[in-house]
Amino acid sequence: MPEKQPIGIFDSGYGGLTVFRSIADLLPGYDYVYLGDNARAPYGNRSFNTIHQYTWECVQMLFGMGCPLVILACNTSSAKALRTIQQRDLLNEEPWKRVLGVIRPTAEVIGNYSGTKEIGVLGTKGTVQSGSYLIEINNFFPGVKVYQQACPLWVPLVENGEYDKPGADYFVGKYLDQILAQSGKIDTLLLACTHYPLLADKIKAHLPAGIRVVSQGGIVAESLKDYLERHPEMEQRITRNAGRRFYTTSDDTTDFDQHASMFFGEPVNSEFIPLK
Ligand code: DGL
Numbered sequence: 001m002p003e004k005q006p007i008g009i010f011d012s013g014y015g016g017l018t019v020f021r022s023i024a025d026l027l028p029g030y031d032y033v034y035l036g037d038n039a040r041a042p043y044g045n046r047s048f049n050t051i052h053q054y055t056w057e058c059v060q061m062l063f064g065m066g067c068p069l070v071i072l073a074c075n076t077s078s079a080k081a082l083r084t085i086q087q088r089d090l091l092n093e094e095p096w097k098r099v100l101g102v103i104r105p106t107a108e109v110i111g112n113y114s115g116t117k118e119i120g121v122l123g124t125k126g127t128v129q130s131g132s133y134l135i136e137i138n139n140f141f142p143g144v145k146v147y148q149q150a151c152p153l154w155v156p157l158v159e160n161g162e163y164d165k166p167g168a169d170y171f172v173g174k175y176l177d178q179i180l181a182q183s184g185k186i187d188t189l190l191l192a193c194t195h196y197p198l199l200a201d202k203i204k205a206h207l208p209a210g211i212r213v214v215s216q217g218g219i220v221a222e223s224l225k226d227y228l229e230r231h232p233e234m235e236q237r238i239t240r241n242a243g244r245r246f247y248t249t250s251d252d253t254t255d256f257d258q259h260a261s262m263f264f265g266e267p268v269n270s271e272f273i274p275l276k
Contacts (some may be wrong), residue, residue: 015194016073111141
């Protein structure tokens with residue numbers, strides 16, 4: 001057995017660090033490896049096949065580093081690649097390893113947040129077009145109405161450090177107005193993209209009173225804790241030295257570290273891992 005068997009956390013780039021932050025806070029004792037595919041990010045507007053191919057390649061890199069369990073912290077990958085990975089790739093190639101996403105754990109609880117039972121989901125074009133949140137939320141909460149809005153300019157705003165600048169206000173307001181125009185009864189807005197928590201203050205400032213904004217980091221962390229409790233055979237495979245390593249597929253690790261510290265809320269020292 002390899003000496004270190006960390007939990008792998010994957011995202012297309014920096015954004016998954018908002019999810020990793022919550023996981024590391026709730027479950028600090030485990031070893032973790034984070035991999036951001038910054039060389040090919042963003043994934044949000046890419047095709048189903050491309051997102052699956054990129055995601056599976058990165059998951060295999062994490063498996064190669066000893067991870068028996070990988071969390072797809074990316075909504076776009078969870079929406080467009082997870083099912084194929086779980087139902088085909090793992091069965092064919094890595095039957096003892098597991099890959100989990102962020103959509104199902106969120107869908108399992110989000111209906112409880114809403115009093116009106118009308119929820120708005122904000123995500124990338126890929127996440128919205130996949131319809132994954134509609135399907136999953138309706139599985140767990142058949143009476144809940146789900147409205148969706150793609151916000152394609154929010155990821156670039158965050159990645160370019162504009163998330164707290166006045167210039168972001170226009171595009172924050174634009175997509176919020178579009179989703180609220182779909183129904184006057186929406187009382188819960190889900191930030192279904194790793195980057196959007198950085199815009200949460202501006203989002204809240206734009207919304208009328210009574211609308212709750214939900215980020216998914218805490219939800220995913222609680223769900224992982226529950227998963228490990230229910231799967232002792234997996235939990236026992238994860239090593240516990242509170243280790244954290246960060247890898248990026250971009251050769252500009254200085255740039256990664258600067259952005260990553262903003263998303264993770266503490267200094268990050270990454271290493272470059274080239275794509276094959
Ligand atoms: N990580 C992606 C998500 O959560 C956003 C960034 C991207 O488009 O790659 O959907």
